[in-house]
Amino acid sequence: MVRSRPLPVDPLAEAKRQWIAHGWSDAADGMAVVTSVMRAQQLLLARVDSALKPFALSFARYEVLRLLAFSRAGRLPLSSVVARLQVHATTVTSTADRLVRDGLIVREPHPHDGRAALLALTDEGRDLVERATTALNADVFAAPGISSADAAELVAIVARLRKGAGDFTEPRPLPEPL
Structure with a gap:
């Protein structure tokens, strides 16, 4: 608190x-x-x-919606969502169930794997995640409470901790600012 x-x-x-x-x-x-x-x-x-x-979004629900909105077709296999969000499959399944219930995503059969499912963003889900992202950018991300230099240093330090813990093998370089 x-x-x-x-x-x-x-x-x-x-x-x-x-x-x-x-x-x-x-x-x-x-x-x-x-x-x-x-x-x-x-x-x-x-x-x-x-x-x-x-x-009416938790951060977990927001993350799933945002990830789907970032994908080219607005849909991803459940296994890809699990891998990219780095959470347990049960957590993603539970979150997806609530998003389906609320009409923000739908489950679709995987076109090449009969055992797998795709999660697909609905128009309502896309609209909601865009509005939520605008609010997060304005209220949190644009001013996280530390300077840009401190933010860059903190991200680098935490990335080293995450890499050392086996979270990823090597970070991809960020594009140079224009």
């Missing part, structure tokens, strides 16, 4: 001080990294949830 007033002291800095005081110096930096990233995730997710609330 986001506090209405800032605390007079950083509780994560205090936690690190306590870690060191209790003889866990070798783990103090790691504890500070993990808890800092987790707290930052809470803060950012609260902003995202607030921006998506008027659209």
Whole structure:
């Protein structure tokens, strides 16, 4: 939960001080990294949830819609959605069930694999994800709370952590700005 007033002291800095005081110096930096990233995730997710609330979307539902909207034909195999969102198939299936129920996507038979299904965006789903993206861009992504330089550094640091954890093999280079 986001506090209405800032605390007079950083509780994560205090936690690190306590870690060191209790003889866990070798783990103090790691504890500070993990808890800092987790707290930052809470803060950012609260902003995202607030921006998506008027659209009755969770971030998981938004991600599926956005991924389908980015695809050339507005449809992808369920297995591709699972791989690209890096979540368990059960989670995507459950999310897809709710999106189908709400008329935002449909399930279609895979044209080459009778065992597989395609998830396809409906016109209503496309309209909703475009409006939700406009809100997210305005309310969250355009001003994430840190400078552009800090944002680039943070993304690079987290990418190294993710790569080291086996999340991907090598990031593709970003296009140069025009």
